Amino acid sequence: MGVKEQVEILTNKAMDGSLSLEQALDERLNIINCSPDDIKRFIKAHPPASRMAPGIKDLITSLQARGKAIYLISGGFRELTLPIAAYLGIPKENVFANRMNWQWDDETGMPTRLVGFDMSEPTAHNQGKPQAIARIRQRNPYNTVVMIGDGITDLEAVQTTGGADLFIGSGVVVERPAVAREADWYVYDYNDLLRTMQRYSVAMVGSGAWACAAVRMIAQNTQVDDAADEFVDDVRMWVYEEDFEGKKLTEVINTTHVNPKYFPEFDLGPNVVAVPNIVDAVADADLIVFCAPHQFMHNICKQLVGKIKPGAMAISLTKGMRVRPEGPQLISQMVRRLLGIDCCVLMGANIATDIGREQLSEAVIGYDNLDAAQLFQKIFQRPYFRVSLLPDPVGAEMCGTLKNIVALGAGMVDGLGLGPNSKAAVIRQGLVEMRAFSKALYPSVRDDTFMECCGIGDLVATCYGGRNRLVACEWTKAQLAGKPRTFEDLEAELLKGQKLQGVLTSNEVQEILKMRGWEGQYPLFTTVNRIINGYLPPKYAVDFVAGAKYHIRRPGTEDEEIVPSRPKRPAGAGGVATASMHAA
Numbered sequence: 001m002g003v004k005e006q007v008e009i010l011t012n013k014a015m016d017g018s019l020s021l022e023q024a025l026d027e028r029l030n031i032i033n034c035s036p037d038d039i040k041r042f043i044k045a046h047p048p049a050s051r052m053a054p055g056i057k058d059l060i061t062s063l064q065a066r067g068k069a070i071y072l073i074s075g076g077f078r079e080l081t082l083p084i085a086a087y088l089g090i091p092k093e094n095v096f097a098n099r100m101n102w103q104w105d106d107e108t109g110m111p112t113r114l115v116g117f118d119m120s121e122p123t124a125h126n127q128g129k130p131q132a133i134a135r136i137r138q139r140n141p142y143n144t145v146v147m148i149g150d151g152i153t154d155l156e157a158v159q160t161t162g163g164a165d166l167f168i169g170s171g172v173v174v175e176r177p178a179v180a181r182e183a184d185w186y187v188y189d190y191n192d193l194l195r196t197m198q199r200y201s202v203a204m205v206g207s208g209a210w211a212c213a214a215v216r217m218i219a220q221n222t223q224v225d226d227a228a229d230e231f232v233d234d235v236r237m238w239v240y241e242e243d244f245e246g247k248k249l250t251e252v253i254n255t256t257h258v259n260p261k262y263f264p265e266f267d268l269g270p271n272v273v274a275v276p277n278i279v280d281a282v283a284d285a286d287l288i289v290f291c292a293p294h295q296f297m298h299n300i301c302k303q304l305v306g307k308i309k310p311g312a313m314a315i316s317l318t319k320g321m322r323v324r325p326e327g328p329q330l331i332s333q334m335v336r337r338l339l340g341i342d343c344c345v346l347m348g349a350n351i352a353t354d355i356g357r358e359q360l361s362e363a364v365i366g367y368d369n370l371d372a373a374q375l376f377q378k379i380f381q382r383p384y385f386r387v388s389l390l391p392d393p394v395g396a397e398m399c400g401t402l403k404n405i406v407a408l409g410a411g412m413v414d415g416l417g418l419g420p421n422s423k424a425a426v427i428r429q430g431l432v433e434m435r436a437f438s439k440a441l442y443p444s445v446r447d448d449t450f451m452e453c454c455g456i457g458d459l460v461a462t463c464y465g466g467r468n469r470l471v472a473c474e475w476t477k478a479q480l481a482g483k484p485r486t487f488e489d490l491e492a493e494l495l496k497g498q499k500l501q502g503v504l505t506s507n508e509v510q511e512i513l514k515m516r517g518w519e520g521q522y523p524l525f526t527t528v529n530r531i532i533n534g535y536l537p538p539k540y541a542v543d544f545v546a547g548a549k550y551h552i553r554r555p556g557t558e559d560e561e562i563v564p565s566r567p568k569r570p571a572g573a574g575g576v577a578t579a580s581m582h583a584a
């Protein structure tokens, strides 16, 4: 009988429990009696790939992709187990196996002859596997440890206090009746495990330009079918139903895979399913992406109360906030409050059409729950869309909200026909006020967040290429031409159904500034607000310090009136500040 057969017999005796592990090791030592070169030759002749049970590599890859830690605990030898671990992508610090003790050559310092085993390794003894698991648990606060194996010594892992919580017996290579009898679950094919692992279903709530660009990326990611696939292919998208050229918009999207009204240039993908009923759209979703204009979000959330799958997680891409008598509320806070689920945010310099064109863009996921953030990162990350994680969700969302006010100022600069220096001044002051206001409301907000793509990055992109900038620019030109138009009118004409966030946000933020007596500390925010409400002419966009110095007076009427802060100076005509007031 050859060495291989003799070792196999001993291994089987140890695995079916008829020989103690210590005895089996001793006897193996006598049989093997190998040198380091013998081991090298063995590994070369029998590379790890040739020694794998079918399906095990895919199973491990898939578990790791879900963030599960994998350990290899073996009664075999470390020298032979490490190459297998490397092949399976298991870090060597996660390997427990027996260590060989060598005789060393005094001259060369090289190992020459096997002389025994390191008996301090838990795997050198019976009950060694539960001991190894106990060590793992001491070092890591895992909630659940599952042992998968085919031997009695693997089964012991679950029969001992402090060991594994569940044992899955394997009959993939060899079936041992005692193991099959006692296992919590017994499989003959690792693909059975793979198939039963949870896959996450994703829903998008919203169907405007950014919602469509985002769902297109998600659908590209969920469509990938490989061992690491964690997501159901189809993505359900709630569409606020409307007619488009005589047909229902949802029908048009489901037949053409394009949203012709809000994102006309781009194919969303065959796996995006437009759903007109919001409850149907999210009912089965594990991951819910909110991306609707902020003014609709409260009504949206109210419709979903009690309709969300237990354990679902959310992310908000919406930029804006809500102001209630009891104080401000960010959209993610509203989702959390009304729906009782975790909600991260995704914020960045993300102009929808550029992302549709697959131009490089950056975003952060602001999170409290790292596991949720990592899952969401997987559904958004594309080669052209770099997503990083930021543990400051409030800071990120405040950036996304407030930059829309600054973008109005930047649009005014453009409408006034001024150049980059003036716009830079508005952007710089805007960033200062964004940071100050965010920290004043939420002291935990981090300074560094404003240097991220959700801060300065988004501010620059929006002030040069956003819709708020565009509409404010045209509004300013109309004012200067003496043919004033309203923001609503220009929004409808220029954006064709898309929604501006900046004007509402400016009014919402100004309400907070007024309530707290902070207007003077935020001259750009205050001046922009006064301009869009007709109290100051657009030229104050670059003279915001002066613009904010006017007091608002309520002379016994509901109407606000702007007057200069220094009463003796001459005022302009009527209640609206003019250039002559500023000259004062």
Ligand SMILES: NC(=O)c1ccc[n+]([C@@H]2O[C@H](COP(=O)([O-])OP(=O)(O)OC[C@H]3O[C@@H](n4cnc5c(N)ncnc54)[C@H](O)[C@@H]3O)[C@@H](O)[C@H]2O)c1
Pocket: 206, 207, 208, 209, 210, 211, 212, 239, 240, 262, 291, 292, 293, 294, 296, 317, 318, 319, 320, 350, 351, 352, 353, 497, 498, 499, 500, 501
């Ligand atoms: N467009 C962008 O480039 C972009 C980029 C980043 C972030 N955002 C933010 O994403 C959010 C969503 O913007 P968008 O670009 O996806 O939308 P959008 O402005 O392009 O479209 C408006 C959407 O609102 C929907 N709608 C209209 N009336 C509604 C109602 N009563 N109730 C619910 N929905 C209604 C429309 O069907 C449409 O889907 C906003 O907060 C925006 O600031 C937009």
Ligand SMILES: O=P(O)(O)OC[C@H](O)CO
Pocket: 319, 348, 349, 350, 351, 352, 404, 407, 458, 461, 462, 465, 466, 467, 468, 469, 500, 501
């Ligand atoms: O087009 P805007 O002005 O709504 O801005 C779009 C995005 O917020 C840019 O990141």
